[in-house]
Amino acid sequence: MAFFRSIALSTFVAALFVTAVFAQSRTEGIGPANQYYPVHDFHDDFQVYDEATKAYVPYIVEQHADQTALSTYLDLESNRHYNLLISTKQDGYLFINASLKRKLRAGEWSVFSIDSLYRVYRQPEVFLTLYGAPGLNDKRLFIGYPKSATQKLVVLRDDNLSVRPRTFSVYNNFFGLGLLFLLASHAFLFSFYHRAFLRFYSLRDLLSLRAQEESFLINRPLSSTNVLFILNLSFVVAYLIVFVQSRNLDVFVSRRLLGAQNLGAVLGEFIVLSGLAFIVLMGKYIALEVLGGLYKLQSIINIHFFKVLQSSMLFFTTLTLLLVVIAYNTASMTWSESALLLPVLVFYLMRLAFLYIVIRSQEPIKNLYLFSYLCIVELIPLIIGLRFAL
Template identity: 85%
Template sequence: MLPRFFSLPQSALLFFLLLLTQVAFPQTRTEGIGPSNQYYPVHDFRDDFQVYDEVAKAYVPYIVEQQPDQRALSTYVDLESNRNYNLLVSTQQDGYLFINAALKHKLEAGKWYVFSIDSLYRAFRQPEIFLTIYGAPGLTNKQLFIGYPKSLTQKPVVLRDDNLSVRPRTFSVYDNFLSLGLLFLLATHTFLFSFYHRAFLRFYSLRDLLSLRAQEESFLISRPLSGTNVLFVLNLSFVVAYLMVFVQSRNLDVFLSRHLLGKQSLWSILGEFAILSFVAFITLMGKYIALEVIGGLYKLQSIINIHFFKALQSSMLFFTVLTLLLAIIAYNTTSTTWSESALLLPILIFYLARLAFLYIVIRSLESIKNLYLFSYLCIVELIPLIIGLRFAL
């Protein structure tokens, strides 16, 4: 038989005292974390910190009783699994924040710093980063959380990989590809200039582009699918593909899925460049087929070849000059801020200007009702532009 430690009256009295204690001294409850408690805690890194052990020559778990004087605490942060969340950092004394052994931010005492994990993912292009907080000794002065905002009033800190580094900066594989890509484009343009000199001078002539009197019997216009034209279309495909990879290298996503243009090895990027070049080539050649079909419906067969030639000629001039300018800016400046609007605006202006120019060219060559001509240009020029902007934005 089990002994009875408390009688029934004593148990009732004890229960009453516990209930009274809970009512008189309620436990404090943390409603949130971060600035003004505006974030719900998703993960606390308090038990995840590591310190460097000189004896083991490796990072070992941090134990407060054994390493009370440690000033630098480190941990791995999984970015890929915590998209759309924020990283919150705070120290009771002034300190410093390192990411992958590079100094990224000075931490002021008592101030919360909120970093968008999405921006970290775009900046470092790694599924995981190694984060170090350097400051006062011990763990009580440091707080690191992954949180979710209760509201959108707090503006996340967008972190760019352009701050002071305490180690030699490694070159991105994109830099290697962009240099090789420029040499490749120089080689293809040199080949065309040497072996197809007349066609090269014609395609890259601004004066010829702006001329409204197109020579229909010209070998470039009368045979749009000739070997010469196909080579220049292929060269334009290389330029467009290079431009896509260049934009992606500035942390501006060309595609919504990160499985496309998201690789980090040189051979992978070269493979994606080849795929993009093939897709661009098929698209440009498919446009001529679309022009033939739509032109047949509107009975405009006589201007199809001129339309295709003028569209190619303008695209070659614009995209070649744009790629050259962007490469010059990228290789001669280090503090340039790249944004989607800055790149989309000149492309949008070009396509609208080309649409108006093609209208003038076709109108001067063919006697056709404005309604038919406008409908034709909308289908083959304006609608693809609208669809492209829809996916880009």
């Protein structure tokens, strides 16, 4: 009996020792100076490119031990406020979305802020590739959270449970409030400027080549009525820009222009964008006045500006409503720049041709003058806009 008791006691002590050793190793953490808690280990997530199937397949030690490039997807949205930690035993390279980003020094940890990666790439996830020595043991890839100097050590359990921030979008509340605001602004114009509203939002009136030059909307482009409708169009354009930004598509080359992190900042961006759109629309009328004087088209300038407003109101309002309906009914839909850019390009080219027909029917003018006039006021701003946007 004493013999069995000694064996049981020795086994119990050994178990306690092993548990203590493993617990200690887990609390030490990972990364530089073990300053990070591991949130996720990509050891079992790596993929390799298979030439036979022309696709990425899961890494299998028996089949892919000689592979030098291992890839995996990194979910940026679900891992905000964490860090990406990379280490290789031999020199290697890090590729993000098939683009070389950094050389990995042997035995050194490279730490990336996932928030910074999200601000740079504006995508829900990115594709990482570690290139270096063959095999899986050469590469270590983790998502970690930095330890606090005043924080008590936490023993990480083997159940792999981790606390992550809830995924949220700062745009959700804004879109609801924005739609209510646009509904209220359109309702205001419909109630107090009923005749003008029906005229601006009439497709039949837009396609009419013979505009009513004596109309109160055409004779006074900068009247209070027209200015209110221009301001309302500015709200619609600003809402559309914020919507496109929320789909992780950069409207401007510099990502610092639109990078709000809370509802108040998004509302501020909406107000600024509305002001910029209003200034551009009003500036366009001034440009038409100047060029109209040079080309002796003063009698057609107001009709030209009215047709531009009519077409823009119908198109951008319809496009905004269509995109919002699609977004709310297909939450998992992948948005692309080409899918959003194509209808805008088609609209501007069709409007350019339509304006040529309208002006040609109103004024006896040489085609060369008319083409140069329309290129300056319609086509060149479009080309410049496409150069610096999207």
